[in-house]
Amino acid sequence: MHYKRDEAFRFPFDEPVPAEFSIYLKNSDRPGTGTGDSELLDISPGGTRMETTFNIPVKRDEVALKLRFNLYQQPIETDGVIVWKDAVGDGWIYGIDFDENEAVAQTIVNDLKLRRQAER
Numbered sequence: 001m002h003y004k005r006d007e008a009f010r011f012p013f014d015e016p017v018p019a020e021f022s023i024y025l026k027n028s029d030r031p032g033t034g035t036g037d038s039e040l041l042d043i044s045p046g047g048t049r050m051e052t053t054f055n056i057p058v059k060r061d062e063v064a065l066k067l068r069f070n071l072y073q074q075p076i077e078t079d080g081v082i083v084w085k086d087a088v089g090d091g092w093i094y095g096i097d098f099d100e101n102e103a104v105a106q107t108i109v110n111d112l113k114l115r116r117q118a119e120r
Contacts, residue, residue: 011112012042016051019069023056026064040069043112045105047080047098053091058082065096071111072118078104 016039024032038052048067057063060081068077084095098104 010042010044013040016041017043017069017071019050019067021050021052021068022066024064024066026062032066041093043071043108045098045108047083048096050094050096051088051091052094055092056082056085056094058085058094067096067098071108072115073111074107076104076107076111 019038019040020035021038022032022035024030036052036054038050038054041049041051043049050067056065060083064079064081066077066079068075070076078098078101080096080098082094083097086093
């Protein structure tokens with residue numbers, strides 16, 4: 001298991017959050033792939049742990065992902081790169097590092113607060 005020790009916090013989900021992703025090549029004019037389904041296992045403002053049945057290549061300088069998910073109130077869309085992957089059962093778990101985007105990070109924090117309040 002891999003952890004980012006400098007992360008402010010990481011919110012684990014009791015039930016994984018459905019997400020959709022597409023793969024694209026950095027610095028390329030070619031369109032990305034179609035979409036694939038995945039589940040978010042935990043999240044922080046800077047990244048997530050994602051599980052899917054797709055075997056995605058890990059080429060940090062070349063391959064990137066566009067992720068779409070809903071934590072509580074509004075849809076969130078962000079880009080990121082895979083920093084690690086592990087095989088698990090019939091699928092893969094990926095560590096995703098989000099591109100820096102203060103608005104997305106703040107939306108994640110706000111929706112996690114609202115989600116936590118609703119769970120009480």
